[in-house]
Amino acid sequence: MGDLLKVTIDNITVEVPNGTTILQAARLVGGEVAPPAMCYYSKLEGSGGKCRTCLVEVSKGSEKDPRPMPKLVASCRTTVMDGMEVKNITSDRVLDARAGVVEFLLLNHPLDCPICDQAGECHLQDLSYEHGKSGTRYEFQRRTFKKHDLGDYIQLHMTRCILCYRCVFTADQLTKTREHGVLDRGDHAEIATFIEKNLQNDFIGNVIDVCPVGALTDKTFRFKNRVWFTKPVDAHRECTTCCGEVQLWMRGDEVFRVTARKDEWGEVKESTKGGTGWICNTCRFEKKQATDWVIEGPSEVSRHSVIGQGHYVNTVKPKETFTDVMKGLEPRLYMDIHDISEVNKPEVSLSLLDRPAHSTDFGKK
Amino acid sequence: MGVKLLLEKAHVEGIRYYDVYRREGGYRSVEKALKTMSPEAIVEEVKKSGLRGRGGAGFPTGMKWSFIAKPEGVPRHLVCNADESEPGTFKDRYLMEFIPHLLLEGLIVSSFALGSNATYIYIRGEYAWITDILEQAITEAKNAGWLGKNILGTGFDCEIYVQRGAGAYICGEETALIESLEGKRGNPRIKPPFPAIKGVWDRPTVVNNVETLAAVVPIINLGGDEYAKIGVGRSTGTKLISACGNIKKPGVYEIDMTISVEEFIFSDEYCGGMANGKRLKACIPGGSSVPILPANLLLKTAKGETRIMNYESLSDGGFATGSMMGSGGFIVLDEDQCIVKNTYTLARFYRHESCGQCSPCREGTGWMEKILKRLDEGKGSMSDIDLLWDIQRKIEGNTICPLGDAAAWPVAAAIRHFRDEFEWHVLHPERCTTENYGLRHYADPVYVPA
Incomplete structure (x- = not known):
């Protein structure tokens, strides 16, 4: 096969066609090897390269030119070369830089997760759990913005925005007219409309699905429920404007929210009718009765996300790549705390003691 | 007295106007290039000259030109980067203001070499009056037959358009400049593809600095080999240095890259020494984004050699003990200047000018500015200095x-060489608002490991 290029990511080799990016190749491997992406969206042309969470180290450029790349590269926008060797979680430089990026992204983020509708399915939450540090070193006031009203369907919380530009690309590529964009520059850049227009295009609701954080949320679902209390079910209806294939987020018989179906990377899935399964505003905002829909059954939910911690049927476990990354080595237990402290003395059952445990219980004189 | 190639005629009365410029030997290179040379020969000549980009990065111009893709039937463009917004740099402004025809001459020759029929000058919005000067010069050149259709009967067509920016430092970055030129938001593009493959309107494009393009004129007139003899090593030709700060004679000087930094600052021919009898403390030798150097490292390299005003010598020692030639904005600081305040001012500039596209720069520059402000006001703590180091x-x-690099380097260099001054600010919160640290570390910079 002359057309396939070999690329080794964290010691795992995959073969991919020419023109594949490092990120897409890593997603083929799956698991922890796939770098996180906050701005890249495979269904949106031109997205990516901005958030810098997907930085990886290229330790060998290609078979022809084995020199390593001097800087970390954005894996979402760098295409693979034959014989390329990439380090993601095996590189300390990458982990350090990524922790830095997570800190930068959270710097001005309000961390109002307890009142945020996105909480539970927020990519920034996932990212900070997986790659961030537990504290912040930022001691200044976080930035705030003047509020903009985007109409009856979409709620904008600019303080939560990480400026991934996904919604701008969505509006550009899905709708005929784009009414919102990025105003200003630097740390006061903001998503806004010019001037105070409502977002009313047929497919504009999809900006809610592509938003990785809670900056753009569904106004019809606002403060109605927490996402982990609702159960996702696949459903469809005959729709003249879109594919009509959606996920209903239900509690009992009540439909709380309608979204497009998403894959394990949090992106809108391909529709069974071909093309990406974007849904129209009518399906998303107007059809809130269970009787509007033909219910197919519970959706698959990926366990890597926070929402996967709920007890859903059909949860999909993420792929375990650890032994491959460690070149076949099984994880080794360096020290068994029980061997040293003798806590696990078989004859002492701590739960049967009617007082706090004491060193005398473990035979330590 | 050094060789002068660009500013030789700059002080001739009325050189701004076509008649005087032509009388003084202007547009000779266009005649020579268009009538006797092929485009490939011009590129070859520029390669031989060893000319390096004068905008800051110092990339060899001839090599850049040879990278341009030449697909069949697709127009190519030359863009002149006149978005000179780096604090401390004003050499292009001088060039365009006094001898605009030199730039046009260089542009016509370069357009011919690259096959660009529509050439753009992207000028920063603040240079409003220079736009008028350039427009007038273009009209004059057009009336004299140097622009337009079938120039000099050679069948080569070329138009030059002036496009004004809207006041953004980031539009000096070549891909952001291209976006802005296309009428979009001035966000830098992700490379690759490089502009030489996909630039303005997805056409192959070369973006060059004003001074680089002006330097093409003497290269054609003298020949690449002759030009390469001026200067030393890989720093060939002459370089415009815009000197400012606490010196007696701030201004734009043309140097041939063989003089020492000491001579440049203290000789009467150039800066004329420190103003008001003060002593030299530090210098930013290449525009605000290059690392600052304390006086002892500025005049002599870490090896003890005399530092020369050229690309190699200024960057000798890497960032640990060296700096960069950059765009030639030579900012001199005397003993009364506070490095913390100076760094804060620069950080404020970069925070304001960050485009906000990628997160480290958008958030990090603002964070650095806030910490530096706190340190400057004497409200900082020791851990802030380490935090700054980690952020950059x-x-x-x-x-x-x-x-991002340009925002990080000044902060890094300030901490690397002047850490004791930062610590003094923390330890003396009252005194640091009323007096200056002075020259205490003049010969003893504290080394901070990377």
């Missing part, structure tokens, strides 16, 4: 365009 380390190299 996480910005540098992790951004889309070099603005």
Whole structure:
């Protein structure tokens, strides 16, 4: 096969066609090897390269030119070369830089997760759990913005925005007219409309699905429920404007929210009718009765996300790549705390003691 | 007296106007290039000259030109980067203001070499009056037959358009400049593809600095080999240095890159020494984004050699003990200047000018500014200095365009060489608001390991 290029990511080799990016190749491997992406969206042309969470180290450029790349590269926008060797979680430089990026992204983020509708399915939450540090070193006031009203369907919380530009690309590529964009520059850049227009295009609701954080949320679902209390079910209806294939987020018989179906990377899935399964505003905002829909059954939910911690049927476990990354080595237990402290003395059952445990219980004189 | 190639005629009365410029030997290179040379020969000549980009990065111009893709039937463009917004740099302004025809002459020759029929000058919005000067010069050149259709009967067509920016430092980055030129938001593009493959309107494009393009004129007139004899090593030709700060004679000087830094600052021919009898403390030798150097490292390299005003010598020792030639904005600081305040001012500039596209630069520059402000006001703590070091380390190299690096380097260099001054600010919160640290570390910079 002359057309396939070999690329080794964290010691795992995959073969991919020419023109594949490092990120897409890593997603083929799956698991922890796939770098996180906050701005890249495979269904949106031109997205990516901005958030810098997907930085990886290229330790060998290609078979022809084995020199390593001097800087970390954005894996979402760098295409693979034959014989390329990439380090993601095996590189300390990458982990350090990524922790830095997570800190930068959270710097001005309000961390109002307890009142945020996105909480539970927020990519920034996932990212900070997986790659961030537990504290912040930022001691200044976080930035705030003047509020903009985007109409009856979409709620904008600019303080939560990480400026991934996904919604701008969505509006550009899905709708005929784009009414919102990025105003200003630097740390006061903001998503806004010019001037105070409502977002009313047929497919504009999809900006809610592509938003990785809670900056753009569904106004019809606002403060109605927490996402982990609702159960996702696949459903469809005959729709003249879109594919009509959606996920209903239900509690009992009540439909709380309608979204497009998403894959394990949090992106809108391909529709069974071909093309990406974007849904129209009518399906998303107007059809809130269970009787509007033909219910197919519970959706698959990926366990890597926070929402996967709920007890859903059909949860999909993420792929375990650890032994491959460690070149076949099984994880080794360096020290068994029980061997040293003798806590696990078989004859002492701590739960049967009617007082706090004491060193005398473990035979330590 | 050094060789002068660009500013030789700059003080001739009325050189701004076509008649005087032509009388003084202007447009000779256009005649020579268009009538006797092929485009490939011009590129070859520029390669031989060893000319390096004068905008800051110092990339060899001839090589850049040879990278341009030449697909069949697709127009190519030359763009002149006149978005000179680096604090401390004003050499292009001088060139365009006094001898605009030199730039046009260079542009016509370069357009011919690259096959560009529509050439753009992207000028920063603040240079409003220079736009008028350039427009007038273009009209004059057009009336004299140097622009337009069938120039000199050679069948080569060329038009030059002036496009004004809207006041953004980031539009000096070549891909952001291209976006802005196309009428879009001035966000840098992600490379690759490079502009030489896909630039303005997805056509192959070369973006060059004003001074680089002006330097093409003497290269054609003298020949590449002759030009390469001026200067030393890989720093060939002459360089415009815009000197400012606490010196007796601020201004734009043309140097041939063989004089020492000491001579440049203290000789009467150039800066004329420090103003008001003060002593030299530090210098930013290449525009605000290059690392600052304390006086002892500025005049002599870490090896003890005399530092020369050229690309190699100024960057000798890497960033640990060296700096960069950059764009030639030579900022001299005397003993009364506060390095913390100076760094804060620069950080404020970069925060304001960050485009906000990628997160390390958008968030990191603002964070650095706030910490530096706190340190400057005497409200900082020791851990702030280490925090600053860590922030700059996480910005540098992790951004889309070099603005992240440009924001990180001044902070890094200030901490590297002047850490004791930062610590003094923390330890003396009252005194630091009323007096200056002075020259205490003049000969003893504290080394901070990377």
